[in-house]
Amino acid sequence: MKHRTFFWFFLPTGLAMLLFIAMPIVSVVTQSMFAPHEAVLETVENCGPFGCQTETTVNQDATRALRDAEPLGRFVGLDIYFDRGHLAVAEVSELWSNSESFGGFFDRLGNLPFYRAMSFTLTYTFITVPLIIGFGLLIALAVNSLHRHLKGLVIFFSLLPMIVTPIIGALILFWMIDSRGIIGNLIVHLSGDPQLSLKASTPLMWISIIIYGIWHSAPFAFVVFYAGLQTLPKDQIEAAQIDGATRLQQIRYVVVPHLMPLVTFVSLIKLMDNFRVFEEIVGFNAQAHATSLSWIIYNDLGGETRQLSSAAATSVMTIIGVAILLSPVLVRTWRDFKGRAH
Amino acid sequence: MFLKTVTTAGVMTVLMGTAAMACEISARVSIVGNEFPAIQTVGANAQECTGAEVTTNLTADHQQINLPGMQGNPAEYTSAIIANSSIVALMNDDVIRPLDDLIAKHGQGLQPTQLVTIGGDTMAVAFMANAQHLVYRSDVLEQIGVEPPKTYEDMLAAAKMIRDQGIMENPVGGAYAAGWNLAQEFNNMFLGYGGTHFKEGTAEPNVNSEAGVNALNMMKALSEYMNPDYLTHDSNATNAEFRAGNVALMNMWGSRAATLVTAEGVPQEVIDGFAIAGPMTVGGGDIPASTLWWDGWTVAKNVSDEEAESTFLAMMNGIRPALMEDDDVRTQAVWLVEGYEPTPAAIGVFAAAQSGTIPYPMLPYMGLMHTALGNELADFMQGKESAEQALADVEAAYTAAAKEKGFLQ
Numbered sequence: 001m002k003h004r005t006f007f008w009f010f011l012p013t014g015l016a017m018l019l020f021i022a023m024p025i026v027s028v029v030t031q032s033m034f035a036p037h038e039a040v041l042e043t044v045e046n047c048g049p050f051g052c053q054t055e056t057t058v059n060q061d062a063t064r065a066l067r068d069a070e071p072l073g074r075f076v077g078l079d080i081y082f083d084r085g086h087l088a089v090a091e092v093s094e095l096w097s098n099s100e101s102f103g104g105f106f107d108r109l110g111n112l113p114f115y116r117a118m119s120f121t122l123t124y125t126f127i128t129v130p131l132i133i134g135f136g137l138l139i140a141l142a143v144n145s146l147h148r149h150l151k152g153l154v155i156f157f158s159l160l161p162m163i164v165t166p167i168i169g170a171l172i173l174f175w176m177i178d179s180r181g182i183i184g185n186l187i188v189h190l191s192g193d194p195q196l197s198l199k200a201s202t203p204l205m206w207i208s209i210i211i212y213g214i215w216h217s218a219p220f221a222f223v224v225f226y227a228g229l230q231t232l233p234k235d236q237i238e239a240a241q242i243d244g245a246t247r248l249q250q251i252r253y254v255v256v257p258h259l260m261p262l263v264t265f266v267s268l269i270k271l272m273d274n275f276r277v278f279e280e281i282v283g284f285n286a287q288a289h290a291t292s293l294s295w296i297i298y299n300d301l302g303g304e305t306r307q308l309s310s311a312a313a314t315s316v317m318t319i320i321g322v323a324i325l326l327s328p329v330l331v332r333t334w335r336d337f338k339g340r341a342h
Numbered sequence: 343m344f345l346k347t348v349t350t351a352g353v354m355t356v357l358m359g360t361a362a363m364a365c366e367i368s369a370r371v372s373i374v375g376n377e378f379p380a381i382q383t384v385g386a387n388a389q390e391c392t393g394a395e396v397t398t399n400l401t402a403d404h405q406q407i408n409l410p411g412m413q414g415n416p417a418e419y420t421s422a423i424i425a426n427s428s429i430v431a432l433m434n435d436d437v438i439r440p441l442d443d444l445i446a447k448h449g450q451g452l453q454p455t456q457l458v459t460i461g462g463d464t465m466a467v468a469f470m471a472n473a474q475h476l477v478y479r480s481d482v483l484e485q486i487g488v489e490p491p492k493t494y495e496d497m498l499a500a501a502k503m504i505r506d507q508g509i510m511e512n513p514v515g516g517a518y519a520a521g522w523n524l525a526q527e528f529n530n531m532f533l534g535y536g537g538t539h540f541k542e543g544t545a546e547p548n549v550n551s552e553a554g555v556n557a558l559n560m561m562k563a564l565s566e567y568m569n570p571d572y573l574t575h576d577s578n579a580t581n582a583e584f585r586a587g588n589v590a591l592m593n594m595w596g597s598r599a600a601t602l603v604t605a606e607g608v609p610q611e612v613i614d615g616f617a618i619a620g621p622m623t624v625g626g627g628d629i630p631a632s633t634l635w636w637d638g639w640t641v642a643k644n645v646s647d648e649e650a651e652s653t654f655l656a657m658m659n660g661i662r663p664a665l666m667e668d669d670d671v672r673t674q675a676v677w678l679v680e681g682y683e684p685t686p687a688a689i690g691v692f693a694a695a696q697s698g699t700i701p702y703p704m705l706p707y708m709g710l711m712h713t714a715l716g717n718e719l720a721d722f723m724q725g726k727e728s729a730e731q732a733l734a735d736v737e738a739a740y741t742a743a744a745k746e747k748g749f750l751q
Contacts (some may be wrong), residue, residue: 305706
């Protein structure tokens with residue numbers, strides 16, 4: 001394609017990307033480096049139904065003057081990224097010098113919100129993604145070998161977990177694992193410990209959320225792999241059969257290599273999605289046990305006093321996190337692409 | 343006689359008709375607020391006004407949408423129904439207007455105690471009071487032969503007896519869900535032990551103190567008698583436990599307690615045994631371990647004067663004294679409106695007000711403290727760290743947030 005043609009062809013997409021992707025990111029980065037002005041406080045007499053009290057309040061006129069002079073707020077550079085709510089540089093270095101062992105260091109690191117969120121997010125991501133791909137492949141192979149009359153029905157039911165709104169699905173499971181719910185009761189019955197509660201135990205809560213994550217996302221992998229299976233050349237399979245390959249060997253040496261680009265695609269999408277794990281935590285009411293970067297953003301914005309700069313800094317860190325996570329896959333894809341070009 | 347009744351009824355109808363007709367507005371009114379029975383009543387009555395559209399958006403998530411919805415010009419919401427905690431966020435960002443001129447023009451029916459003035463300007467009109475107080479099962483307490491507890495120590499003793507006698511496994515209820523609820527229970531207990539959240543006259547945190555440690559230890563002791571899932575139980579879930587007959591003692595909001603056993607399917611013994619008393623004290627203190635709240639409405643700053651006036655009229659209609667004649671409305675809350683006669687459901691909140699309960703602090707940085715408490719205390723409740731460590735974390739988290747928001751240098 002000529003450069004000129006390419007330019008006009010790409011222009012609408014490029015403009016949309018600039019407007020809806022680049023500009024919001026610039027705005028978030030800016031927001032994360034500016035904090036609200038220092039509050040001008042004054043003491044006034046407040047009266048209400050319970051009598052009068054002298055209390056502190058924000059002086060609106062003085063604050064407005066400050067805001068008008070510098071509408072963006074005060075420039076704080078990377079301060080917010082390094083404070084306790086985020087990378088907690090000072091706290092981490094103090095922990096490092098005070099800890100006697102690695103174990104103790106990591107134990108206390110989990111006390112800082114960012115590292116606590118990362119420990120759950122990364123565990124969740126790295127356990128769910130391989131399992132989603134594995135289950136997706138299994139379901140796809142199973143469905144593919146069904147009689148064609150049954151396929152439609154089975155595909156519909158296999159897709160249900162993905163059709164259910166994530167927060168609703170999470171809530172349903174949350175009620176089922178309640179100590180008075182059906183699964184919760186069953187587990188108590190099986191373990192013989194009446195005080196056992198899924199929601200009161202951090203490891204069990206993590207396991208519940210991970211199981212939910214797999215249940216919810218496996219259909220996505222299934223649909224992609226099932227579509228891929230339809231393009232599988234019949235002659236290759238037949239050749240393998242003639243060579244005496246077992247079913248397992250056919251899958252191992254013919255089907256999986258054929259689906260490999262799709263595996264890359266699914267892991268890209270799911271790494272990205274699962275790094276931003278959020279609905280599960282809200283739906284399971286699990287903030288005492290598990291948090292994620294997305295949850296921290298939600299919490300910053302949902303308090304009585306909104307912390308926009310803090311939320312913006314966490315958002316930028318999420319973008320960086322996703323980029324780091326995807327880099328191995330992206331580098332591989334790029335190499336494959338270059339390899340093919342030569 | 344019959345004729346007289348009919349005539350009186352007729353006159354009454356006409357009078358009430360004119361009363362309802364009296365609310366005639368000329369510009370749009372849009373209300374955002376929390377959703378519990380009393381606020382729904384206010385919203386529904388504001389919507390009776392004619393002449394322009396009155397819309398309401400009553401949701402438990404109101405705090406997340408009221409500020410963004412009032413920062414634009416013109417503001418989406420012309421009125422936010424708020425409490426003494428949530429008015430602060432609206433004050434901090436200067437999105438509500440002083441009401442003095444509108445009160446002079448249209449506010450004849452208001453009681454002086456309903457006016458919330460900040461530095462001389464009336465910023466909100468309060469319509470109800472609220473507090474957390476004891477809700478208990480009188481039949482269960484009779485069975486073990488103890489009086490309703492006046493202190494948290496008594497509550498623990500009663501809970502032990504109920505469990506030991508095999509009446510209930512987890513007799514104590516509490517809205518201890520990690521987050522806002524857990525922080526609020528800490529606030530109650532902390533104030534009950536005589537703590538203050540901030541160093542006098544500054545935004546410096548002051549929760550890592552003896553009162554803080556005592557408060558946490560008491561909460562931990564209470565949690566031993568709660569459903570093991572307590573860190574996921576908000577007020578709704580706690581009420582469900584009470585309704586199901588699993589809980590005999592709990593600290594509950596007055597606004598939710600009044601209608602607690604009117605839900606469908608509540609067993610008869612729960613309905614019969616349901617009783618309310620004032621808030622409890624703790625650690626030998628005389629101030630109850632609770633906080634006083636008011637709920638009221640505001641008028642947005644970034645709307646035209648015409649819209650502000652219409653909003654004021656509609657909201658006045660939502661809290662008009664005539665409503666207090668309805669028994670259902672009277673039980674919904676402890677109204678601050680003229681003509682309100684307390685119902686038995688109100689004794690908890692009244693006892694709270696009379697026994698010197700401290701109002702929830704209306705400080706610009708209290709919201710940040712509440713958030714920090716809600717995030718950091720769950721670790722202690724799960725036994726993952728000491729009370730001192732949890733409170734040190736709260737102070738560190740609060741300090742980081744307060745520096746960002748410019749309250750601390």
